[in-house]
Amino acid sequence: MRPPPFPKPAHPEEALVLQRALAGKVRLVGSLEGVRRIAALDASHKQGRPLVAVALLYDLEKGPLHVATAFLPEEALFPYVPGLLSFREAPAYLEALAALPEAPEALLVDGQGVAHPRGLGIASHLGVHLDLPSVGVAKRLLYGRPEAPLPEEKGAAVRLLAPDGRPLGYVYRSRTGVKPLYVSPGHRVGLEEALRFVRRLPTRFRLPEPLRLAHLEAGRALKALD
DNA sequence: GCGACAG
């Protein structure tokens, strides 16, 4: 796939302006019912080392099909600022996605979708940029609060609400006895549809398999640098 | 002023 160029803001203030504009393009409607091939995105990074981004092409019936890796030197990276993560990692993901043998039907991203202070987590940003359906799965909360206590049983989910009460996504227990995940739609998918999709992904441990495999690969690639 | 704060 040939992604459009991804502009790099000169500073956080500029990123904020861009972010607010792009947030207006997010569309939270659509189902991933018929989707079969997705790309799982995860990154790994160590100070002073290049950022490693992995795009793993995954077929929901066949399993993992291909792994593409991209490296971006520290000097080329936008600084990490909570709420502006996409400006740092998205360029690397776009490069990895471009190296896949075929374009995915949807993206599964390690990070937030619309459960973000300005409604544009990295999953949403990438979805809008590539005009692809996307879902965000984060390991920690950035924005919002659980509507109620999360039950212990595998598969349990409670809504994540914005301060004004608007639903943003879900706190989701992927397995019994593990810490929850934060699932939110990125782009071109509904709130409930995003959760429904994540629930049907094979999940042996805490993370859905596509993301877990991408994470393992990113860790390997980083370690292989030294 | 005091926390909170994806990766």
Place this chain on the structure above:
DNA sequence: ATCTTGTCGC
């Protein structure tokens, strides 16, 4: 994101 040993539990 990474830095890190032991330890609890299936």
